Amino acid sequence: MNQHQEDYLKTIYSLGGDKEIVSNKAIAYELGISPASVTEMLGKLAKSGLAEVFPYKGAKLTAKGVKASQDVALSHRLWEVFLTKFLGYTLSEAHEDAHCLEHVAPERLLRRLDKFLKYPEHCPHGEEIPRGGNYRPRAGNYARLSELMAGERAKVRKIAEKRDLLDYIERLGLKIGVEIEVEKIGEYEGSVSLRQGGRTIVLSHKAAKQITVERL
Secondary structure, three states, X not given: OOHHHHHHHHHHHHOOOOOOOEOHHHHHXXXXXXXXXXXXXXXXXXXXXXXXXXXXXXXXXXXXHHHHHHHHHHHHHHHHHHHHHHOOOOHHHHHHHHHHHOOOOOHHHHHHHHXXXXXXXXXXXXXXXXXXXXXXXXXXXXXXXHHOOOOOEEEEEEEOOOHHHHHHHHHHOOOOOOEEEEEEEOOOOOOEEEEEOOEEEEEOHHHHOOEEEEEO
């Protein structure tokens, strides 16, 4: 399996393709390519037994495809932890370089890296780290930050893996795993004002839609 195929598998997996059909349009948007290119690659993944293609609907990962995508995700997220924790990378820098490292690190190195990092459960922006092909997302009362009302409390759990968003969140100082309380919601998809650690943070509605929280 080449790097291009691994990128497709990881993208389909991130879009929920282990549980449901993901449209060609959604895959094309995430990868920044044409739908025609997606159709061609999905055909190759299907021939390799990694995905099941549904004409005019999209594709869903097979058990083999889920395992392969989890292996890529494990590598990517372990490198993100290492780069941010030990080399001072920002979230977006770690995401960018982990994308290169995930394709070249052998399994032996990943096992030792995982042990060195003491088997982290999440990457720096909150994505769960799958291991052994038996990954199960944690249970909880999850929602988008944009769905909360003034006065609601929650913990920030995950930030979408997009460079500009990661930079924006890091500049604002919003922390993963730390409790927040929504103070105010602007009218008609306005900004979201919240308190975290004694500070008021104001987020755009667009950013709030891409942040997953756990209601308390």
